[in-house]
Amino acid sequence: MLTESSRQRDFPSFSGKAYFNTAAEGIPPTAVLEALHRYGQDKLLGMDGRELHAVVWDSAKQQIARAYGLSADEVSLCSCSSEAYNLAALALGLREGDEVVINDLDFPAGATPWLHEQCPATVKIWRAHEWSLRIEDLIPLLGPRTRLVTTSLVSFFNGHKVNLPELVGTVRRRCPALISVDVTQALGRIPLDLSDVDLIVSSTHKWILASHGGGLVGVPSSSASRLTAPAGGWFHLQNAFDADRFQRATAKQGAASFSVGMPNYPAVYAIDAGLRYVRSVGVDAIDAHCRPLVRLCLDELKRLPVELITPDHPDHLAGIVAFMHPDANRIHAALHQQNIHVMCHAGRLRIAIHGYNDQASVERLIDTLRKTL
Known part of the structure; x- marks a missing residue:
């Protein structure tokens, strides 16, 4: 991933392509495609394949636990980050007078469960x-009625990375709220310290280079009793097939309660392989490789006639750089014509730099931008 030879071996589709859209869709290495094929071979065994699926399920949980800094009993998988947050809303059981703090740089999955009319809590932004x-802008929003503070570690919108230790310390000193962190735009790209976070969520089709159809959930045992989802299903229940199964439903505690039905085993195979691949390269090595590329991209964009919307501060940089321009669609089309892939939406262009990018591709991106502008 970090050298030309490994890039050609593991990502053969990159020939001639400069890909900077990992924040939307990661490109899987061949190891992930092989894992999906292995799932297919195991599925051909019928019911006998269930034992092999279970082995990969346990392996994937071990990989997630390492990435989150938790134990395997403190993590689980659901179908996507949106499902995880809807289950968290069930688990919280919010009432009139409760307060939830969201932010305006966040992805809809973590913010919108609290915005429906049926949610009795007051939302503060x-x-x-x-x-x-x-x-300093968060502090006035916290109080004795705050039940949840939820944020992405890295914003999908502009790549801003929150100071998580400072955020956690501030919330703990001022209110009894649970803290939820979405690491979708960070996992597999930057080193993580998720100490004293109550709920950790991530999608799977971006920086960890796996497939769609997965949501990685982490709930430390200290928060499990407060984050147990009372959902219907069977896989997450303690008594799904007991004699009293039609008298009561008893969910497993914490993260396990978020796995409400038959696991999406194709995604589980891909997640296990993706996390293993990223771990084999090393997140520290990926970050060390990418940091100067992000710096180069940011410095060159500052020389161009664009509105940079990624804060230029080393403590708040991760893998995303974004800017605004009134001719964003034209710029995007010009880049795409040169087989350079970025994200464009509503006048905003977003560049995502991962371990399979190199200096030559960044320079190619900047050169094309300069000529187009």
């Missing part, structure tokens, strides 16, 4: 200032 979330 931690608003970005100059494209950054500042702790």
Whole structure:
């Protein structure tokens, strides 16, 4: 992933392509495609394949646990990050007078469960200032009725990375709220320290280079009793097939309660392989490789006639750089014509830099941008 030879071996589809859209879709290495094929071979065994699926399920949980800094009993898998947050809303059982803090740089999955009319809680919005979330702006929103503070570690919108230790310390000193962190735009790209976080969620089709159809959930045992989802199903129940199964439903505690039905085993195989691949390369090595590329991209964009919306501060940078331009669609089309792939939406262009990118591809991107502008 970090050298030309490993890139050609593991990502053969990159020939001639400069791909900077991992924040939307990661490109899987051949190891993930092989894992999906292995799932197919195991599925051909019928019921006998269930034992092999269970082995991969346990292996995937071990990989997630290592990535999150938890034990395998403190993690589980659901279908996507949106499902995880809807189950979290069930687990919280919010009432009139409760308060939830969201922010305006966040992805809809973590913010919208609390915005429906049926949710009795009051929602407070931690608003970005100059494209950054500042702790001093969060403090007035916290109080004795705050039940949840939820945020992405890295914003999908502009790549801003929150200062998580500062956020956790601030919340713990001021209110009894649970803290939820979405690491979708960080997992597999930057080193993580998720100490004292109550709920950890991630999608699977981006930086860990796996497939769609997965949501990685982490709930430390200290928070399990407060984050147990009372959902119907069977896989997550303690008594799904007991004699009293039609008198009561008893969910397993914590993260296990988020796995409500038959696991999406194709995704589980891909997740296990993707996390193993990223771990074999090393997140520290990926970050060390990408940091100067992000810096190069940011510095060159500052020389161009664009509105940079990624805060230029080393503590708040991860893998995403974004800018605004009134001719964003034209710029996007010009890049795509040169087989350079970025994200474009509503005047915003987003560049995502992962371990399979190199300096030559970044320079090619900047050169094309310069000529187009």
